[in-house]
Amino acid sequence: MADEPHTRWGHDAPSSFEEARKRLIRATEVCFEKFGVHKATVGDIALQAQVSRPTVYRYFPGGRDELTLAVLLRETAHLSDELHEILEGIERLDDKLVEVILTIVRRVPEDAKLRMLLSTDTAGRTSSLAANSEAVLAAAQQLFGPFLGEAEAEGYLRPGARIDWAIEFLIRQMMSLLIMGSGNRSDAELREYLMMFIVPAILNGEDRPHDSNQ
Structure with a gap:
């Protein structure tokens, strides 16, 4: 996305808001598998997606709870x-x-x-x-x-x-x-x-x- 510097998202910025959300959901799934649902943090998810914590909250204002629900719905x-x-x-x-x-x-x-x-x-x-x-x-x-x-x-x-x-x-x-x-x-x-x-x-x-x- 235009407002995302290429030092984020692994030098491959998403092309849309929805694509960014999908990447964060995938990162959440990976972290749940690595650390467990109970222990995975927003920081872990941000690191996995190669973004900052504020970026995670930009797309999921509810943070970890909203991401958990997104995984459930997906x-x-x-x-x-x-x-x-x-x-x-x-x-x-x-x-x-x-x-x-x-x-x-x-x-x-x-x-x-x-x-x-x-x-x-x-x-x-x-x-x-x-x-x-x-x-x-x-x-x-x-x-x-x-x-x-x-x-x-x-x-x-x-x-x-x-x-x-x-x-x-x-x-x-x-x-x-x-x-x-x-x-x-x-x-x-x-x-x-x-x-x-x-x-x-x-x-x-x-x-x-x-x-x-x-």
């Missing part, structure tokens, strides 16, 4: 296509909800970088950041919003439930399952568990549409 983005395919192939709203949660809970631990973010010494902080992040909520809104809106329109959303609260609740429940595990349940058992406890918290029931005008 690593979960690849699930988006798979999850949308799942939603398109299922008719019942309760089944959609269960299958999306099941897929996330099963797929996320398969990713090495996401496992780091959910390790024992970092899981609590990662969970807190995710549940209170506007970026994470926006990503969840893109995924859950359309079919929760459909549920509301058709009278299947639990009476009095707000879609934004429902999405926040789902994020918190998924983080809990990812951090604490699903109790060695099989996929069939986890589906039953989700259908028994999570679905009734969100949906009114496929056979009992609720008239929101009453």
Whole structure:
């Protein structure tokens, strides 16, 4: 970039704001692998990216926490296509909800970088950041919003439930399952568990549409 001297960025300045952010996210991933998520600092990330600490904060004003969330969002983005395919192939709203949660809970631990973010010494902080992040909520809104809106329109959303609260609740429940595990349940058992406890918290029931005008 024009305002970045060539003594930074390894004599190869990024061509755009977004490219600079991507490089810092990659540097963060490298530092997490080197030092661990809990121990990596903004200084480590700056050194890895060959920039100053103020440069890191220029692109990520929230510092380490914002970078951690950026890594989380980057690593979960690849699930988006798979999850949308799942939603398109299922008719019942309760089944959609269960299958999306099941897929996330099963797929996320398969990713090495996401496992780091959910390790024992970092899981609590990662969970807190995710549940209170506007970026994470926006990503969840893109995924859950359309079919929760459909549920509301058709009278299947639990009476009095707000879609934004429902999405926040789902994020918190998924983080809990990812951090604490699903109790060695099989996929069939986890589906039953989700259908028994999570679905009734969100949906009114496929056979009992609720008239929101009453």
